[in-house]
Amino acid sequence: MSDTASSAVRWSPRLWGTLIVLCAALFLDALDVSMVGVALPSIGTSLNLSTSTLQWVVSGYVLGYGGLLLLGGRAADLLGRRRVFLIALAVFAAASLLGGLVDDGALLIGARFLKGAAAAFTAPAALSIITTTFAEGPARNKALSIFTTCGASGYSLGLVISGLLTSVGWRWTFLMPVPVALVALVFAIRLLPKHAREDSDGGYDVAGAITGTAALLLLVFTVTEAQSVGWASLRTIGSLLAVAALGAAFLLIEQRTAHPLVRLGIFRNGSVARANLSAFVLMGSYAGFQFIVALYLQRLLGWSALEMGFALLPAGALVALSATRMGAIVDRFGTGKLLPLGSAAMVLGYALFLRLGPDSTFLALVLPSMVLLGIGFALFYPSANIAATDGVADEEQGLASGLVNTAMQVGNALVLAVTTAVITAGTHGGDSPHAQLAGYRPALLLVTGVALIGLLVAAGGALLDRRRAAARHSVPDYDYARVGAEAAPEMGAPAAGGRGRV
Known part of the structure; x- marks a missing residue:
């Protein structure tokens, strides 16, 4: 535990300011994952981009973000978390400005890749700053809950914000983050703690x-x-x-190698391993679901992008409103209980959407699923991030942060790709409501099945933790005073008798 963490007993205004700056950066990172999707038709028309080229406006960001997260987390550990965060945030702002000004498709895709790469360094650096600044326990849980919920809120609210900005002009979806990132950068320079750079023992795992x-x-x-x-x-x-x-x-x-980029032994920590697997499948399932909903509401039901954004708002609103309370909830119930509950709510939300039809309504179909997904996200997202860094040494917090974020982004890319393939195969290129539903329903079954895997992983981990706790409490006390002081050291007990555990 760092000196800063151990001394942070009371949340000072400076500590709150630090957390707000880090939350702002993660909010922007997550916002960009979902915000550009609504603006794609306008971008394609304006820049005369084909469909195959247009997909790279989204894929370029995911490629940079998901591909470089692991390296970003390790760089934060070795080069200094504050330094990596500040440089990456500045690059993020510059890439956002470039994306809003260019008139060439290739330059736009390049700007998106650069922006995703910058996010791959800000996200794990920010998370590791939190885990080394706030003491493990209630303080860290509260900070991580607020932090990760801001990320979930950014992801959920991206469609709504994008719908509003696209009605003015698609370039504003790129330009809006610029002033926010610059303000966050100014305050970050003043507020972020100056942790000493981690000692790398002179070894860098280049290969x-x-x-x-x-x-x-x-x-x-x-x-x-x-x-x-x-x-x-x-x-x-x-x-x-x-x-x-x-x-x-x-x-x-x-x-x-003597100085690995990823110490594989970190996965011996069951909490870390389960949190990463759960994050992979649950975030991937949500990406696939959001894609299906966007197509269904706009193509089949004929909703506008703004109407679709507001339809998804209940989920994002629930996540945002729960941010300040999630720390206390995690402290009371623990991640072992909240991860299965959050996963179950998401599975149920997907399953309810299987009732979709050519004339479904917001109240009957969309709202129940959005409420359940909002509850599921609010419980699962912060719990997964806390579990993914629980029990990890300070010098590997960047690694742990990079791993869980990598799991989320790679899950997004993989499950979304398979979901798209299922939709394409099911519709067979048809535009009729029947043809579209023939593609959406099996894709929804896929998404629900993927989320069910996450639920089984989370529930299995909770059951395993409960059995281990019961086993520890069932070990009988042993009275060392009865067998004498000579036997006690051999049993691992105090030499002077008394009571201990075998």
Whole structure:
């Protein structure tokens, strides 16, 4: 535990200011994941982009974000969290400005990739600053709950904000984050604690960074492109084989190098492993669901982008309103209970949406699912981030933060790609309501099934923790005074008798 963390007993105005700055950065990161989707038709018309090129306005950001998160988390540990955060936030603001000004599709996609890469460094750096500034326990849980809920709110509210901005002009979806990022940068320079740079023992895992990052980048690229070139094409199969080879090389390097980019032993922490797997499938399922809802509401029901954004608002509003209370809720019930509850609410929300039809209404279909998803997100998102960093040493908090964020973004890319393929196969290119529903329903079943996997993982972890706790409490006390002082040290007890546990 850092000196700062141990001394942070009372939440001073400066400490609140630090948390607000970090929350603002994560809000912008998450906002950008969902905000641009609504503006895509306007962007395509304005810049004369084909559909295959237009998808890279979204995929470019995901590629940079998901592919470089792991490297961003480790860079925060080795180069200094404050330094990495400030530089990356400045790059994020510059890339946002560039994206709002360019008139060329290639430059726009490049700006989006740069922006995603910057977010890949701000997100884990911000999370690791929190976990090394706030003491483990109630203070850290409260801070992480507020922080992660702001991220969930940004993701959920992105469609609403984008609908409003797109009605003025698509460029505002890129320009709006610029002043927010600059204000956050100014306050970050003044408020962020100056942690000492972590001692890297002179070792930098260059080979691990190259192979691990290349594997993630190629994986996200492959699943994104597979929609257009075909999943059974030689290009897709060859790319997946290359991903497997790079992944195997990465694992081999991490096992043998003295200073690994990812210490594989971190996954022996059951909480970390389960949190990452749950984050992968639950965030991926939500990305797929949001995509289905966007197509269903706009194409089949004929809603406008703004109407669709407001239809999704209840979920985001519930997440935002719960931000200040989630810390106390986590303290009272623990992540072991909240993760399964949040996962169950999301599964039920997806399942209820399976009732969709050609004339469904907001009150009957959309609202119940949005309420359940809002509750699920509010419980699951902060709990997953807390569990993913629980029990991890300060010098690996950036790594743990990068891992869970990587799990979320790669889950987004993979599940969304498969969801899109299912929709395409089901509709067979038809535009009739019947043809569209034939694609949406199996895609919703897929999303629900993926979320169910997350529920089983979370519930299994909770059951395992409960059994371990029961086993610890069931170990009988042993009276060492009866067997004498000589036997006590051999049993691991105090030498002077008394009572202890076997």
